[in-house]
Amino acid sequence: MSVTAFAIALVAATPLAATTPLAATAQNGVSAAQLQSAPAGELAAQTLAAGREDEALAVLQRAAAADPHDPAVLINLGIAYAHKGEEAKARTAFEAALTCHEVIELDTADGTATDSRRLARKALRMLERGAFRPESARTEQLTYRD
Helix, strand or coil: CCCHHHHHCCCCCCCCCCCCCCCCCECCCCCCHHHCCCCCCCCCHHHCCCCHHHHHHHHHHHHHHHCCHHHHHHHHHHHEEEEEHHHHHHHHHHHHHCCCCCCCCCCCCCCCCHHHHHHHHHHHHHHHHHCCCCHHHHHCCCCCCC
């Protein structure tokens, strides 16, 4: 299963509000026009799938600030951080999703449904294995030989 298809949560109990005000200036190299083009309520799933992590991070950070206890937002935020190579931030987001009081059913990009805690645990295991790293980085890792 590809990392992109892994867990981009498409449906959540609390979708990103369409009325969130947008900054007129660029954030993290992302223009206001790019932020406005991100569809509300999809938790930046399409943006992540397209490999536009900077744009996804801007949307997801704004969503996490608005609702820091939304496990779908936190999981996608963790995925975006992991794709950017920011594993400590990704781990923090996945752990926060795991400890959310609310457990919600999420549809994943591969069409399966699972609860948010199970998905957060899976994301943490994948992070530990290095599954979010680019393919080239994974093949260059040193391994022990007997």
